[in-house]
Amino acid sequence: MLTAGARQLGIVLEDEQARRLMRLLDELDDWNQRMNLTAIRERSQQVTKHLLDSITVQPYLHGTRVLDVGTGAGFPGLPLAVVNPHRQFTLLDSTAKKLRFVEHAAQVLGIGNVATVHTRAEDHRPKERYDCVVSRAVGPVARFVEWSGHLCVGGGRLLAMKGRHPAAELEGLPSGWKVAAVHRLCVPGLDEERHLVELCRSHDKV
Numbered sequence: 323m324l325t326a327g328a329r330q331l332g333i334v335l336e337d338e339q340a341r342r343l344m345r346l347l348d349e350l351d352d353w354n355q356r357m358n359l360t361a362i363r364e365r366s367q368q369v370t371k372h373l374l375d376s377i378t379v380q381p382y383l384h385g386t387r388v389l390d391v392g393t394g395a396g397f398p399g400l401p402l403a404v405v406n407p408h409r410q411f412t413l414l415d416s417t418a419k420k421l422r423f424v425e426h427a428a429q430v431l432g433i434g435n436v437a438t439v440h441t442r443a444e445d446h447r448p449k450e451r452y453d454c455v456v457s458r459a460v461g462p463v464a465r466f467v468e469w470s471g472h473l474c475v476g477g478g479r480l481l482a483m484k485g486r487h488p489a490a491e492l493e494g495l496p497s498g499w500k501v502a503a504v505h506r507l508c509v510p511g512l513d514e515e516r517h518l519v520e521l522c523r524s525h526d527k528v
Contacts, residue, residue: 323366323369323511324340324343324344324369324373324374325340326510327369327370327373327374327509327510327511328340328374328377330508330510331374331377331378331380331510332380332381333377333380333405335405339404339405342404342431342432342433343373343401343404345430345431346373346396346400346401346404346427346431347365347368347369347372347373349423349426349427349430349431350368350372350395350423350427351363353423353426357419357423359394359395359420359423360372360394360395366511369511370509370510370511370512371509371512372397372401373401374509374510374511374512375397375398375458375483375509375512375516376397376398376399376400376401376402376458377398377401377402377405378507378508378509378516378518379398379402379456379481379483379507379518380402380405380406382479382481382505382518382520383402383406383409383454383456383481384453384454384478384479385409385452385453385454385475385478386408386409386410386453387409387410387412387450387451387452387453387454388402388406388409388410388411388412388452388453388454388455388456389411389412389414389452389454389455389456389470389473390402390411390412390413390414390456390457391414391443391455391456391457391460391466391469391470391473392414392415392416392443392457392458392459392460393413393414393415393420393421393424394415394417394420395420395423395424396413396420396423396424396427396428397458398456398458398483399411399413399424399436399456400413400424400427400428400431400433400436402456403428403433403435403436404431404433406435407435408435409435410435410437411435411436411437412436412437412438412439412448412452413436413437413438413439414438414439414440414441414443414446415438415439415440416440416441416442418440421438421440424436424438425438442469443469443470443473444468444469444470446473448473451472451473451474451475451478452473452474452475452478453474453475453478453479454474454478454479454480454481455470455473455474455478455479455480455481456480456481456482456483457470457481457482457483458483459483459484460482462488462491463482463484463488463491463492463495463519463521464491464494464495464496466480466482467480467495467496467499467521468496471496471498471499474523476523476526477522477523477526478522479502479520479521479522480499480520480521480522481518481519481520481521482518482519482521483507483516483517483518484516484517484518484519485514485515485516485517486515486517487504487506487515487517488517488519491519492504492519495521498523498524499521499522499523499524500521500522500523500524500528501519501520501521502520502521502522502526502528503520503528504517504518504519504520505517505518505520
């Protein structure tokens with residue numbers, strides 16, 4: 323189901339990548355018995371809503387340094403890190419226990435291109451800004467831009483993963499930002515709407 327779904331997204335998973343992604347779900351199940359990391363417990367739903375949903379943004383990633391804001395239990399950051407070993411991923415969250423799981427999973431799975439940051443996006447001051455900042459279900463798009471815009475390099479992209487087309491949310495963006503595109507995403511096996519809002523600075527070429 324995972325490899326076939328990824329193929330529909332244009333991603334050919336190597337056997338080791340598929341093994342790591344399924345092991346990630348095993349670790350998630352194990353930790354979920356001790357702390358509430360996710361309400362999704364059925365394996366087929368986990369594959370669809372955690373793994374495949376995460377990697378749908380693959381074609382829209384920019385550059386080599388990617389920040390996942392509000393990563394929670396590591397989605398979409400961990401699956402994307404597995405699929406993109408040549409990129410460096412920083413997974414940020416304000417909840418320490420969730421980051422403990424992320425760090426554990428990255429170590430157990432041998433995902434060496436992942437770092438974690440325990441803070442809020444608006445308080446994060448990295449030495450080097452990111453080429454791409456992505457977030458899933460972090461709240462209204464304008465708030466995402468307000469919290470995370472300073473983390474993105476010039477010419478970089480903010481990627482907001484949403485459900486239904488967030489037309490109303492795209493009005494009144496913070497000054498200096500514009501919508502580059504809204505992409506409709508198709509998650510294999512999921513009968514729900516998914517969209518990706520791609521944002522850039524107003525002076526950047528789309």
